Amino acid sequence: MEAVVEQIFPSLTWRIRHIAMYPDQPYDFVKLENDFEGTHFGLYLNHELTGVVSLFVEGTVGQFRKLAILPEAQGHGLGKQLMEYLIDYCQVQNLTKLWCNARVNAKEFYLKFGFVATDKTYTAAGYDFVIMEKEF
Template sequence: MTIKEVSIDQILPIRQQVMWPDKPIDFVRVPEDEHGIHFGLFVEENLISVVSVFIRGQEAQFRKFATLEQFQGKGYGSKLLQYIFDFLEEKNISRIWCNARISKAGFYQKFRMKETEITFEKAGIDYVVMERVYESSDF
């Protein structure tokens, strides 16, 4: 297993296949993609899990976190997300957040993320903003 920075072109097919298989690939793009840092987890040189990170000052948002279905439930996504948290903690980011599908909120709670009061719906899916806020004593 290897985790490394990858290009946007490498992650778009996985985003689409996992998150919105019935939509065109442009549906899984976000306007900030060209400014993000994109990470992928590889098993035997096959890209199986992806996430994009967008840093703005002391805050970072991760978006479009996706693991191929046949590899879900095996801990790969957790390893990638922990890698992202470690990466951002090294940069002394004070807040890490994401727009989580409400059905997946429990997964993010394992990473000490908390639900906020902000919820919304996109394309028939309900989301909640989740965050992990660091105090200066956490570093």
């Protein structure tokens, strides 16, 4: 699959987040308070926005949130391509650490990229999460 990753405007992430992550919640549920302070990336497959991820940086530490691929496009390596792009971007920006609140059922996915699960876990919106980190 030929996909391209580009920086996108924050509001473009909302539709993908809603469909892929929280289809049963109201649309506004997927909007983050600080969306307009972050850097957002969109993965375009055949010129259609198919995946998104949002990065928020404090100092030299980045947190990515809301990595989402449309359900019909999952399982084809698009999430992997988006993560590799994000990690490369963070390294170019000289970040020292990247972390996320990973859904427990996605933990194995993040382990493949060198993330380590911490002992910090919680439950929100009906999902179990674990905080995962990657040092650069």
